[in-house]
Amino acid sequence: DIQMTQSPSIVSASEGDRVTISCRASQNINIWLAWYQQKPGKAPKLLIYKASNLESGVPSRFSGSGSGTEFILTISSLQPDDFATYYCQQYNSLLYSFGQGTKLEIK
Amino acid sequence: QVQVVQSGAEVKKPGASVKVSCKTSGYTFTNYGISWVRQAPGQGLEWMGRISAYTGNTNYAQKFQGRVTMTTDTATGTAYMELRSLRSDDTAVYYCAREKFTGGQAPFADWGQGTLVSVSS
Numbered sequence: 001d002i003q004m005t006q007s008p009s010i011v012s013a014s015e016g017d018r019v020t021i022s023c024r025a026s027q028n029i030n031i032w033l034a035w036y037q038q039k040p041g042k043a044p045k046l047l048i049y050k051a052s053n054l055e056s057g058v059p060s061r062f063s064g065s066g067s068g069t070e071f072i073l074t075i076s077s078l079q080p081d082d083f084a085t086y087y088c089q090q091y092n093s094l095l096y097s098f099g100q101g102t103k104l105e106i107k
Numbered sequence: 108q109v110q111v112v113q114s115g116a117e118v119k120k121p122g123a124s125v126k127v128s129c130k131t132s133g134y135t136f137t138n139y140g141i142s143w144v145r146q147a148p149g150q151g152l153e154w155m156g157r158i159s160a161y162t163g164n165t166n167y168a169q170k171f172q173g174r175v176t177m178t179t180d181t182a183t184g185t186a187y188m189e190l191r192s193l194r195s196d197d198t199a200v201y202y203c204a205r206e207k208f209t210g211g212q213a214p215f216a217d218w219g220q221g222t223l224v225s226v227s228s
Contacts, residue, residue: 049214098153
């Protein structure tokens with residue numbers, strides 16, 4: 001199975017800050033990576049797919065990059081609504097897996 | 108629009124089984140795969156497996172092999188996940204999610220609201 005490792009586990013930031021979250025795959029997954037945002041008590045929401053494609057309706061301050069084993073989610077200017085937990089997910093094969101999550105907290 | 112509605116909360120005793128349903132509408136059911144994802148209290152997302160609604164073929168995470176069965180009813184557009192031999196650490200919110208693209212190997216565009224399964228003696 002492919003293991004996904006996110007860093008950091010927790011990040012503290014302020015409104016207006018630029019934030020990056022990393023995700024590393026244990027083997028090459030090409031560009032088959034998605035990012036999700038989850039708020040307490042809610043289902044996850046798809047933000048980015050195929051490493052860098054923005055899901056419809058997602059603000060352009062969110063962007064994704066990377067390929068192979070190293071990926072990054074960037075939020076260019078944090079808004080109050082962005083404080084949540086973020087997960088990466090690989091779908092390189094039909095055995096999917098998630099990273100452990102990164103909690104974005106208000107500093 | 109696409110809707111994904113799951114069955115209600117369940118309380119089970121250790122050793123029992125649970126079957127959660129996931130009723131979909133607003134799209135051609137057999138064109139997309141459905142995955143099941145669970146989240147224990149205060150923990151991250153854990154992918155359990157997926158089913159092709161077209162072929163019925165399943166792929167299960169190794170951790171759940173032998174203990175989980177995923178099925179579909181194409182007539183009603185409903186997917187099911189049965190987990191057997193429940194333990195206390197199976198207490199979690201269980202989500203179903205529809206894949207964004209046909210053919211498999213796709214992220215999850217539409218999620219159910221989640222079903223809390225509590226396992227306690």
